[in-house]
Amino acid sequence: MANRMTLNETSYHGKGAIEAIVDEVKSRGWSKALICTDPDLIKYGVTSKITDLLDKATLPYELFSDIKPNPPIENVLSGVEAYKKAAADYIIAIGGGSSIDTAKAVGIIITNPEFADVRSLEGVAPTRNKCAPIIAVPTTAGTAAEVTINYVITDQEKKRKFVCVDTNDIPVISCVDPDMMMSMPASLCASTGMDALTHAIEGYITKGAWEMTDMMHLKAIEIIGRSLRDSVKGDAAAREDMALGQYIAGMGFSNVGLGIDHSMAHTLSAYYDTPHGVACAIFLPTVMEYNAEFSGEKYKYIAQAMGVKNTESMSQAEYRKAAIDAVKSLSKDVGIPQNLKDIVKEEDLDYLSESSIADACAPGNPRTVSKEDVIKLFKSLL
Ligand SMILES: NC(=O)c1ccc[n+]([C@@H]2O[C@H](COP(=O)([O-])OP(=O)(O)OC[C@H]3O[C@@H](n4cnc5c(N)ncnc54)[C@H](O)[C@@H]3O)[C@@H](O)[C@H]2O)c1
Numbered sequence: 613m614a615n616r617m618t619l620n621e622t623s624y625h626g627k628g629a630i631e632a633i634v635d636e637v638k639s640r641g642w643s644k645a646l647i648c649t650d651p652d653l654i655k656y657g658v659t660s661k662i663t664d665l666l667d668k669a670t671l672p673y674e675l676f677s678d679i680k681p682n683p684p685i686e687n688v689l690s691g692v693e694a695y696k697k698a699a700a701d702y703i704i705a706i707g708g709g710s711s712i713d714t715a716k717a718v719g720i721i722i723t724n725p726e727f728a729d730v731r732s733l734e735g736v737a738p739t740r741n742k743c744a745p746i747i748a749v750p751t752t753a754g755t756a757a758e759v760t761i762n763y764v765i766t767d768q769e770k771k772r773k774f775v776c777v778d779t780n781d782i783p784v785i786s787c788v789d790p791d792m793m794m795s796m797p798a799s800l801c802a803s804t805g806m807d808a809l810t811h812a813i814e815g816y817i818t819k820g821a822w823e824m825t826d827m828m829h830l831k832a833i834e835i836i837g838r839s840l841r842d843s844v845k846g847d848a849a850a851r852e853d854m855a856l857g858q859y860i861a862g863m864g865f866s867n868v869g870l871g872i873d874h875s876m877a878h879t880l881s882a883y884y885d886t887p888h889g890v891a892c893a894i895f896l897p898t899v900m901e902y903n904a905e906f907s908g909e910k911y912k913y914i915a916q917a918m919g920v921k922n923t924e925s926m927s928q929a930e931y932r933k934a935a936i937d938a939v940k941s942l943s944k945d946v947g948i949p950q951n952l953k954d955i956v957k958e959e960d961l962d963y964l965s966e967s968s969i970a971d972a973c974a975p976g977n978p979r980t981v982s983k984e985d986v987i988k989l990f991k992s993l994l
């Protein structure tokens with residue numbers, strides 16, 4: 613079967629990328645934006661970097677700023693109402709994965725109203741129309757939601773997150789501007805950066821991986837491996853590097869899928885409201901160990917991309933261990949918890965593993981996963 617690649621129509625990268633928004637809006641003839649963002653980004657003056665540009669250019673917009681981390685279905689429903697009330701004809705999504713994902717779901721329902729219940733969008737939904745046009749401006753360097761064909765919504769009633777995969781949802785334009793990410797506190801920078809590393813590693817070893825996405829994932833691992841530590845310390849050049857690294861990982865994984873790390877992370881976040889990047893990062897070395905036998909020579913190239921020397925003289929067991937150790941040491945250095953002791957209760961394990969197995973990312977895992985395996989993976993971290 614042929615490999616499909618879906619990417620943004622146009623993307624801007626580097627300092628000043630957000631300035632492209634005004635000309636893009638004017639040249640496309642869009643008339644009014646709904647801005648999807650969250651309350652903290654308003655409070656910390658991140659959203660205003662864009663609204664200042666729109667005000668100066670007298671481009672009209674309405675703000676929808678109620679979006680919560682791990683966004684619930686209710687956020688999508690109120691976003692749809694806000695879009696209609698504003699009589700908007702495009703969306704500017706400003707934020708991390710939560711704001712951009714909510715914007716995607718809103719945009720899809722606006723043009724495909726038969727999916728207005730939101731839950732029916734889970735998995736690969738047969739939408740017929742492109743979503744309302746989105747300009748995505750990421751403020752975290754992690755999810756790459758600005759370039760992916762996925763969005764993740766939380767069903768609070770059922771205590772689960774569900775992944776929606778739909779080429780119709782991809783933002784038309786993304787502006788990946790490191791200045792939008794400079795205000796991230798160290799812990800957010802660390803967790804979102806580890807999310808990006810998880811995308812790159814899971815995307816590299818996932819069942820559907822192929823040469824073009826391998827190229828993207830290895831480059832992303834290299835950039836994240838060399839820059840995440842300094843980015844967490846607030847170094848501006850490293851933050852710019854991370855903005856690019858996470859985007860490149862998104863170009864890859866969005867088109868080939870992920871694996872059981874993300875399935876378990878989705879479950880953990882839905883059940884305990886753990887930040888997505890923290891959840892991904894806690895599982896990563898353990899899941900790498902679990903998948904090692906099913907990854908051929910790939911851990912050698914992961915180790916190399918992470919900066920490990922002399923991999924050519926290592927045995928298979930040695931370079932696999934070296935790759936996992938390099939990931940572990942990065943995760944520790946940036947302050948990620950190394951186990952689930954303070955998060956997971958043993959009595960929840962049955963539900964957590966059922967839910968992980970049912971997640972849309974699980975089939976992409978290089979090793980076929982059973983519920984018993986997932987219970988063991990959780991237990992090894994307790
Ligand atoms: N669409 C995809 O392909 C994809 C991929 C991975 C994860 N996700 C989803 O994305 C969500 C996580 O997104 P996230 O990790 O980017 O975080 P987020 O959007 O949930 O934001 C977390 C917190 O960080 C704050 N924040 C964001 N940027 C900031 C900045 N520049 N300065 C200060 N504070 C800032 C926000 O206000 C918020 O309080 C999860 O729901 C996850 O499942 C989606």
Ligand SMILES: [Fe+2]
Nearest residue numbers: 755807811892
């Ligand atoms: Fe992720």
